[in-house]
Amino acid sequence: MILYIVLVLVGFYALVNLVQVGGSPISEALYFVVATLALGFVAFSLMRVRRSFALANPAPNRVFEIVKCKQCSFKQIKNFALGDYVTKTLGLCTQCNTSNLFIDGIYGEPPQRR
Numbered sequence: 001m002i003l004y005i006v007l008v009l010v011g012f013y014a015l016v017n018l019v020q021v022g023g024s025p026i027s028e029a030l031y032f033v034v035a036t037l038a039l040g041f042v043a044f045s046l047m048r049v050r051r052s053f054a055l056a057n058p059a060p061n062r063v064f065e066i067v068k069c070k071q072c073s074f075k076q077i078k079n080f081a082l083g084d085y086v087t088k089t090l091g092l093c094t095q096c097n098t099s100n101l102f103i104d105g106i107y108g109e110p111p112q113r114r
Contacts, residue, residue: 004042007038061110062079063079067101070098072095085106090103
């Protein structure tokens with residue numbers, strides 16, 4: 001950050017001297033090159049940082065949980081809900097009507113490539 005501030009100051013100093021100097025074309029060209037390079041580097045760097053922040057927000061993963069029954073072969077995959085954990089008892093099984101329904105596993109899908 002300090003480098004950016006210094007380069008901006010150097011760029012503006014070179015622009016001011018470019019306007020005020022009425023001397024040789026070599027000094028005017030030198031001030032113009034220094035101002036262009038300094039301000040161009042700062043602008044390019046800030047654009048890259050801004051773009052990297054935009055790319056740093058990936059799509060959220062989809063999280064699922066596997067629900068099984070201890071008595072029968074019932075198995076269901078459903079969306080994860082906040083507060084769920086593995087081995088949590090959920091209630092009655094829809095097939096055998098026993099209260100043996102529990103969360104067997106939780107997993108997430110990897111984000112899709114763009």
